[in-house]
Amino acid sequence: MTLSLDYAALSDVGRVRRNNEDSAYAGPYLLLLADGMGGAAAGEVASAAAVQVIRRLDKPGITGPDMMEALAGAVHRANERLSELVEEDPEREGMGSTVTALLFDGQELGLAHLGDSRAYRMRDGRLQQLSHDHTFVQSLVDEGRISRKEAFTHPHRNLILRVLDGRPDSDPDLEMLDVRAGDRLMLCSDGLPDYVSDQVIATSMAEGTPDSVVVDLITHALEAGSNDNVTCVVADVIETEPTSGTQPQLVGAAAELAQGGTGPATSTLRAQGGGEAAGGGAGDVDPEELRYAPRAPKRFLWLRRLAVLAVLLGLVVGGGWFAYSWTQKQYYVGTDGDYVAIFKGVDQQIPGLTLSSMYEKQTLQVDKLPTYSREQVEGTIQADDLSAARSIVGELQRTAEECAAKQTPKPPTTTPKPSTPPASGKPVTTPPNPPVTVPASTAPSSTPSTTTSTPDGSVNPDDCDGVR
Template structure:
C-alpha cells in the first residue's frame, strides 16, 4: 500500500511583531519548519536559509535508513550556510534557527529536530509529541524539578539551549518513526504551544482539512495573546490522491525573501476576534525573542578571540616550561666529570637542544680512587637534597677514598747496616726533615678481599 501526504502550511506575523522570523515548507516528501531568532541579527535570514537548503530533500528517491543520513547531512549543510552568511555580514552575528523536519518515503517518517519548534502526531484521537524541546524548562521537567503544567507558565519557557547557528556542535536529534493511513501530522513554531494547550491543539486537529486546521490553530494562538510569530504545517497520511496535489508550499520569511522582500510582512491571513490594542503589553520592555539566544555568547570577532585563546594557551605552556626549568636549576647531584668527581646543578636529563644540568663544582677526587661500589654510585649519579647535601656526599666519598688509600699502601722495609754481620738501627728523624722513601715501582699492592655485592667500606677496584 502506497501512502501519500495531503498538506497545508500557513504563517502569521502575529499581533506584536513587525517581521516574521518563521519559515516553513510542505511538499510531497518533506515537511519542514524553522523558527529564526536573534531579533535585529537577522533571524528571518537564518530560518529562510535553513529551509532553502533542507528543502532539497523533497525527493522520492530517499528511502528507509538512508533518510537518517540524508536528514543529518542536510542539517549540517544548512548549519554551514549560516556560518557563511555570518562571515559575509558580521551584523548577522548571533542569528540562529530551530529546525524540525519530517522526511516521508511512503512507508516511514524520518525526524530531524533541533530547538523548540515541535512535531506532533494525532492517531486514533490521541495527540503525541514526536520532538523533544531543547529548552531550559524542558531540562527542568526531565530532571523532575517542575511539572509539565508549571513549564507551560514558566517565565523562562522561551530560553533555548540548542539551535542551528553555524557552530560545529549543532547536531540534531534523529529518529525513524512509523506511519499509517489516518495519521495527522503537525509542525509548529513555539508561538502556538507556548500559548495553546495540547488539549486545544488535539481538539482542533480532530476535524477538518489540513487547510482549515492551520487557520484554526493560528487563530487560537492569536486569541490566547501570543506575542510571537505563529507558523503551522499540517499533513494527513492518506491512501488516495492528496487534495493538495504535489505542488510544494513555502511560507513565512522564506517565501518573502524568495520574492525579494524583507521578511517584514503583514499577517499572512486575516484572523477573527482580536482588537488592535490587544497584546500591547506583551511587547513592553525587552522583546522575549531577544532573550532566547542570551545564554549563547556571540561569535563577533571570532578570529580575534581564537588568537587570544591561542596566546593564553602558549603563555600557559611557556609559563609551565619556565617554572619546570627553574625547578630543575635548584636541584643538585654528584656525578663524574671526566676522571673526577663533580657536583652538578640541575637534573640528569636532556632534551633535544636543551641541557638541564651543568658542572657546578669539580672536585680534586679522582673516580678511580674510589672502591667499585662507590664508583658505580657516582657514575650512576647520586641525587642530593641541596648544595650542602651534595658537598656532604663528596666529603663522604673522600673519606672512603682516603681509607682505601691507607689500606692499600705497602709497608716500608728496614734499612741494613753498612758493616757486614752487624746490624745497625738507623734512628728515626722527624717527618719534616726526612722524606718518606717511595716503595719500589715493582712493589705489588695488596687490596683487601671484598665479597660480591659491594660494600662502601670495601676497597676492591681502587686503582
C-alpha cells in the first residue's frame, strides 16, 4: 500500500502585528513550520532562513533511519546559517526561530522539533500532540508543579527555553512515528494553541479538507483574541500515489522574502511607531523580544571566545606556576650516589618538568647508617623546611657516629701484680675466697633489651646492624 500526503498551508499576520515572523512549507515529503522571534525584522529573517535550508529535504529517497540523520543535519545547517546572518549584521543579534518538521517516506514519519511550535495527529477521532514544548511552563507541568489547565493561562507560557539561534547547543528532539491512511497531521505556531483549546482544535480537525481546516483554525485563533501571527499546515495521509502536479506551498515570511520582499526594517517600524505595531503604547515592549530566556549577546562573538580562551589559559598557567612555586619551597633528605644529600622540591616525576634538585651534598656516607635509617633515607625523608632537613641530617650523623663507636673493640685492661716481697721472706699463702651467693633478684638477666636507646639517649648497639 502506497501512502501520500494531501496538504495545505496558510499563514496570517494577525490583527495586531505589522510583520509576519512565521514561515511554513508543505510538500509531498516534508511538512515544516518555523516561528521567528527577536523583535524588529530579525524574527522573520530567522524563520525564513530556517525554512529555506530545511525545505531541501522535500525529495524522495530518504527513508527509514536515514530520516533521523537527514533531519538532524538539516537543522544543524539551518542553525549555522543563522549564526552567519548574525555575524553579517550585528543588528540581528538575539534573533531565533522554532523548528517543527515532519519528514515523510510513504511509510513512516520522522519528527524534528525545537521550541514551542507544535505537531499534532488526529487518528480515529482522537487528537494527540506529537511534539514536546521547550517552554518554562511545560517544565513546570513535567515536574508536577502546575496542571496543563494552569499552563494554558500562565503569565509566562510564552517563555521558550530552547530555540534555533545560531548557538552550537541548539539540538532538536528527534523521533520516528508510525503513520497510516486516515491520519490527519497538523503543524502550527504558538499563535493558535495559546488561545484555542485542544477541544476546539480537535473539533475543527475532525472534518473538512486540509484547505478548509487551516482556514477554520486560524479563524478560531483570531476570534479568540490572538495578538500573534498564526500559521497552520494540515496534511491528510491518503492511499494514493503522489501526483506530479502537486505543488509545494510556501507561506509567511519565507514566501515574502522569496518574492523579493524584505519585510519592514527596524527603521520603518520605528517611524511608524514600533510600540503601537506591537499592540501597546509607545513605552510597551514587543513581546517577541521577551519570548525566550535571555542569553548572552552574540556581537563580536570571536572576540569573546578569544577572551574566554585567554582567561582559561591564564588560569591554567597561573595555577601551574603556583603549584610549581609551592614545590620549590619543599625539602627532603635522600641519597646522591653513596652520600646523604638535601634536596629542594618534591620527589615526583612529570614528563618534561623537573620538580627537585640537589641542594646540599653531605659528607655522611649512606652505608655508615644502620639498616633502618638507611632505608628511610633511600626512600626519602620529607622535611617542613631547610632547617628541618638539616636537623634530620644531624640526627643521622649522630646515629652513624654512635654506631661506629659502639662497633670499635676496646683494648683489654691488665692490673700489675705487686713486686714487693713480704717482710719476713716467707711466702704468703692467700686463703681462697669464699663462694659468694648472689640473690636471685640481683642476678643479671639473660634476655637482651628491646629498647632502641640507652638511658642516656645513645643508640642501642643492637640497632647498628647493617653498618658497613
